[in-house]
Amino acid sequence: MSGRDVVLARIRRALTDVPRSEAPDDVPVPRSYERAHVPDGETSDALVDLLAENLADYRALVHRTDADGLPTLLRRLLLEHGSETVLVPPGLPTWWLESADATRVHDRAASTPAELDAVDSVVTGCAVAIAETGTIVLDGGPDQGRRRITLIPDHHVCVVRVPDQVVASVPRALERLDPTRPLTWISGPSATSDIELDRVEGVHGPRTLEVVLLTE
Amino acid sequence: MSGRVHLGMPAFPEAAASATRNARLRGNLSHATGTIRAKRAQAVAELSDWDALRAAGAAVKDRTLRHLDHYLERLEEAVTAAGGTVHWAADAAEANRIVTDLVRATGETEVVKVKSMATQEIDLNAALERAGIRAYETDLAELIVQLGDDLPSHILVPAIHRNRGEIRDIFREEMGRWGRPAPKGLTDDPAELAEAARLHLREKFLRAKVGVSGANFMVAETGTLVVVESEGNGRMCLTLPETLISVVGIEKVVPTWQDLEIFLQLLPRSSTAERMNPYTSMWTGTTDSETADGPRVFHLVLLDNGRTDALADTVGRQALRCIRCSACLNVCPVYERAGGHAYGSAYPGPIGAILTPQLRGTASELDASLPYASSLCGACYEVCPVAIDIPQVLVHLRERVVEGGEVTVRGQRTTIRPARGHAAERAAMRAARWAFDHPRALLAGQRLASRTRRLHPRRLPGPGRAWTATRDLPTVPAESFRDWWRRTRNVRGEARGEGGGR
Ligand code: SF4
Numbered sequence A: 001m002s003g004r005d006v007v008l009a010r011i012r013r014a015l016t017d018v019p020r021s022e023a024p025d026d027v028p029v030p031r032s033y034e035r036a037h038v039p040d041g042e043t044s045d046a047l048v049d050l051l052a053e054n055l056a057d058y059r060a061l062v063h064r065t066d067a068d069g070l071p072t073l074l075r076r077l078l079l080e081h082g083s084e085t086v087l088v089p090p091g092l093p094t095w096w097l098e099s100a101d102a103t104r105v106h107d108r109a110a111s112t113p114a115e116l117d118a119v120d121s122v123v124t125g126c127a128v129a130i131a132e133t134g135t136i137v138l139d140g141g142p143d144q145g146r147r148r149i150t151l152i153p154d155h156h157v158c159v160v161r162v163p164d165q166v167v168a169s170v171p172r173a174l175e176r177l178d179p180t181r182p183l184t185w186i187s188g189p190s191a192t193s194d195i196e197l198d199r200v201e202g203v204h205g206p207r208t209l210e211v212v213l214l215t216e
Numbered sequence B: 001m002s003g004r005v006h007l008g009m010p011a012f013p014e015a016a017a018s019a020t021r022n023a024r025l026r027g028n029l030s031h032a033t034g035t036i037r038a039k040r041a042q043a044v045a046e047l048s049d050w051d052a053l054r055a056a057g058a059a060v061k062d063r064t065l066r067h068l069d070h071y072l073e074r075l076e077e078a079v080t081a082a083g084g085t086v087h088w089a090a091d092a093a094e095a096n097r098i099v100t101d102l103v104r105a106t107g108e109t110e111v112v113k114v115k116s117m118a119t120q121e122i123d124l125n126a127a128l129e130r131a132g133i134r135a136y137e138t139d140l141a142e143l144i145v146q147l148g149d150d151l152p153s154h155i156l157v158p159a160i161h162r163n164r165g166e167i168r169d170i171f172r173e174e175m176g177r178w179g180r181p182a183p184k185g186l187t188d189d190p191a192e193l194a195e196a197a198r199l200h201l202r203e204k205f206l207r208a209k210v211g212v213s214g215a216n217f218m219v220a221e222t223g224t225l226v227v228v229e230s231e232g233n234g235r236m237c238l239t240l241p242e243t244l245i246s247v248v249g250i251e252k253v254v255p256t257w258q259d260l261e262i263f264l265q266l267l268p269r270s271s272t273a274e275r276m277n278p279y280t281s282m283w284t285g286t287t288d289s290e291t292a293d294g295p296r297v298f299h300l301v302l303l304d305n306g307r308t309d310a311l312a313d314t315v316g317r318q319a320l321r322c323i324r325c326s327a328c329l330n331v332c333p334v335y336e337r338a339g340g341h342a343y344g345s346a347y348p349g350p351i352g353a354i355l356t357p358q359l360r361g362t363a364s365e366l367d368a369s370l371p372y373a374s375s376l377c378g379a380c381y382e383v384c385p386v387a388i389d390i391p392q393v394l395v396h397l398r399e400r401v402v403e404g405g406e407v408t409v410r411g412q413r414t415t416i417r418p419a420r421g422h423a424a425e426r427a428a429m430r431a432a433r434w435a436f437d438h439p440r441a442l443l444a445g446q447r448l449a450s451r452t453r454r455l456h457p458r459r460l461p462g463p464g465r466a467w468t469a470t471r472d473l474p475t476v477p478a479e480s481f482r483d484w485w486r487r488t489r490n491v492r493g494e495a496r497g498e499g500g501g502r
Helices: A003-014 A044-057 A070-080 A114-118 A172-174 B013-023 B021-045 B048-067 B068-081 B092-106 B115-121 B126-128 B140-147 B162-177 B188-207 B234-237 B256-271 B305-311 B316-321 B327-331 B333-338 B349-360 B363-370 B379-383 B391-404 B425-434 B439-450 B481-489
Strands: A059-065 A085-088 A103-106 A121-124 A128-131 A135-138 A155-162 A183-186 A191-195 A196-202 A209-216 B085-089 B108-113 B133-135 B210-213 B217-219 B224-229 B242-247 B281-286 B299-302 B404-408 B412-416
Touching: A003 B068, A003 B085, A044 A059, A044 A155, A044 A209, A059 A070, A059 A191, A070 A155, A070 A209, A103 A121, A103 B126, A114 B092, A114 B188, A128 A172, A135 A155, A135 A172, A172 B256, A191 B140, A191 B188, A196 B188, B013 B133, B013 B162, B013 B281, B013 B363, B013 B425, B021 B327, B021 B333, B048 B068, B048 B256, B048 B316, B068 B085, B068 B217, B085 B092, B092 B126, B092 B210, B092 B242, B092 B299, B108 B188, B108 B234, B115 B126, B115 B242, B126 B133, B133 B140, B140 B162, B140 B188, B188 B234, B210 B234, B217 B256, B224 B234, B224 B256, B234 B281, B256 B379, B281 B481, B305 B316, B305 B404, B316 B349, B316 B391, B327 B333, B327 B349, B327 B379, B349 B363, B349 B379, B363 B391, B363 B425, B379 B391, B391 B404, B391 B425
Parallel strands: A059 A209, A085 A103, A085 A121, A121 A155, A155 A209, B085 B299, B108 B133, B108 B210, B210 B242, B242 B299
Antiparallel strands: A128 A135, A135 A183, A183 B281, A191 A196, B217 B224, B224 B281, B404 B412
């Protein structure tokens, strides 16, 4: 017998107390929890404020701007971080970085992790942002690129289009996301609680996370 | 170099006693668990619907477990359709063989690993080492354990028994033997220690060709796997290598994508006490090679290794709901006194006390003593995000140890004999006595329990029933545990000290 047959046969023997007529959906799951914890009808401004607050609470640096201000803001953030090179996802709107001095680096199929490690910063968009938890979610869309480019550089600048990309809660975020895409949920810069269960920021992922809330 | 294994560990009471004598260990543990208890309570209080989430989480897991074959087959289909390959392992040896063969087939001799309880449980690193393959642990705490040639002592923070000074010493002495040495002048500042780990592991991530992981959840409907983490080592291992091998217990499957909305709220708040952990990765099979994002080859190894034996026990089955958040460890007065190593397996604390004897059986002295490693205070049940009634399972397992009866061992129904008169019984009794003899542990627990309204211990500790008055533990029939304690031990007044956090 294959491992598969053995395991499935054991499971079926173990479940003799489950009536044959019972279908999986017959087992009740009470879903009386909230779809979101912020009150319904909360204004989008309030949601964006909550997002900003929760992002900052986990040590992301939060900035707000509109389309006119974005190129100058990105230029300044890269300058202040001392970045000479910046990774650019294939579909990042070119005007975002039109003022930036840093040299653009494109993620090619042949780029090795070691090459990416030499790049100072990365600028991306996102798929959705969750106000209640201060989370941004990347789904590998054209303005975000492959997962590795937001992982290896030490400085990640993520632009969130507000209010369109902001949802209140985890349940609402999952509704918007496509499970067939590789997803990365990010809540603050990389951190660890491994030393005496105390949170310290900055381990393997980008140690600086800047989130730009872009009003459209 | 492979780290140590749990085989040949002394029974719980001996190990607990030696841990209790170690003041530094106790200090490290109380400090860490005290910190996290208060934070967890706060993170949970933020959600007004916590009880509803908890009930939903438990119900989804029950639905899954009652139809586990159905969901695993769905999962297998979905993962395969997305380009992954699914393997099934009935036990640890089979899982280790599958993974070893898969790594060998790549021609590589090293792998990077994300923290995974399942691979701890099967002692994969030692199996790989025997095959000439080096496994690098990349989670900070796992790295501390691996460099220190030590055993993990906590689910979430395996090096919780180490304080910052000890960690600095381990890094200074051992990093050089494994790769990049610790920076000169390394202090015990946690930020500096994290930086040292970053530098040490970076070269390993960047050159890794094979990654090995576990998973927190697998979605049957879509074939999606989920890894929840903080440091980014998980993202490194899941995205940079060409081949990814995930070893996951069969109970980690959940039916639908939507079900994640429950667990992604329950888990971070219960485990690290955060609204959301820094990083969560979700992937479904592989992506095609033109636009490849992440590994081009993905293997999923589904692990039984005793889980179906637990499944066959209608009381014990609920232990398989566990999402490994570690909240029950952090509130457990016995864990805090005894330390994680005393539990003799990858799963310490209350969850270990009910899971290990089900996965491995109760034949050994250690495993027979585990259900007694508790004062039945009920704090673990209160904090458990999937409402596992740990005290109920403990009492049930005590009965099994003492009275014997029908159980399933490696898929076979067997009748085990009562432990009466055997070494296992003596070990169990010593464990019970250890819990009785540690008033601070016990009373701290009672104090927690007295504030809980939902849990009333249904029955008092097993010895009362099965070991009659002729044995050295008194029976405790009608009066409450605490009253009994007061009467027989003449303890003054209310408990003081570390009730902690609730
Ligand atoms: S038993 Fe419950 S509290 Fe303990 S680790 Fe598992 S899920 Fe968490």
